[in-house]
Amino acid sequence: MTAPALETPLTKLVGVRHPIVQTGMGWVAGPRLVSATANAGALGILASATMTVGQLRSAVREVKARTDAPFGVNLRADAADAPERVRIIVDEGVRVASFALAPSRELIARLKDAGVVVIPSIGARRHAEKVAAWGADAVLVQGGEGGGHTGSVASTVLLPQVVDAVEIPVIAAGGFFDGRGLVAALAYGAAGIAMGTRFLLTSDSTVPDAVKARYLLASVADVTVTTKVDGLPHRMLRSELVDALERSGRAAALGRALRHAAAFRRDSGLSWAQMVRDGISMKHGRELSWSQVLLAANTPMLLKASMVDGRTDLGVMASGQVAGLIDDLPSCAELVDRIMSEAAEVLSRLPRC
Known part of the structure; x- marks a missing residue:
């Protein structure tokens, strides 16, 4: 049975049936997962x-071939090739552009002029206030x-804090998994x-079964935050690799980062000059040291090792704390329907004034 729709400022803004968003997880949120989510009404x-x-252009076209429903693309606003990626979004008629870092005022204006809905992700009230003043259509908190x-x-x-500070729709993330x-x-x-982890743990996710099994076995206590992967706080499943990274010295960490930077350059098709420019942008945007910028090269390849190659011994597994509460792998359609049915049931039980 299809759960009833619930109209909110988010559903009206982006044209979806249900107020649920599947986040843009690197190596995870590919065409199959995105189209399955869209077809489920989220x-x-x-x-x-x-x-x-x-x-990216091929992936966007694959999603469009799989669904007629609205979907979005997540971008790094500080990437050297961000203008090319924005052009693809506009040319292909993508409904939503989301950002892990705040896009510039000019980038927001360009997207909005083309009819694209702009939704930056933020982690502090002041960041929400800034992008709202620049014209963002909504924020993901x-x-x-x-x-x-x-x-x-x-x-x-x-x-x-954010809801009280801005007048645009606010999307809540971090700790959500049910109605x-x-x-x-x-x-x-x-x-x-x-939701990220909850959509990662669906039958439509392309993450290898062995990796999904590790998530399903995890308790809340097995999800930790470390700075040893890339110098920034990063929440993930605790594993033998994470323990080893936390024991490693600075020289070993920097050497590993250099190797991973070279590997990511090959996979991404970027030149060293482009990677340096991206590093400068990252350093400026987050006030990082150069060693932290170098350590950031760890993230894409360590995530790929697990999320693509299935090597839980060589890769890291980014995870929300809700992994400790998840014990099944529904399809996206089943998951969205369940959440909306649960929400309707909860709302029906609330006392009426």
């Missing part, structure tokens, strides 16, 4: 940072419970929820 976001420009690069403020504290969470986010004033 908003799927294609991850482009781990694709070449040519691969990730609390500290979320997977990947994360902050220290919990969703239940960060979300109301109860959706209702809670709506009660805080959010227009919907975004």
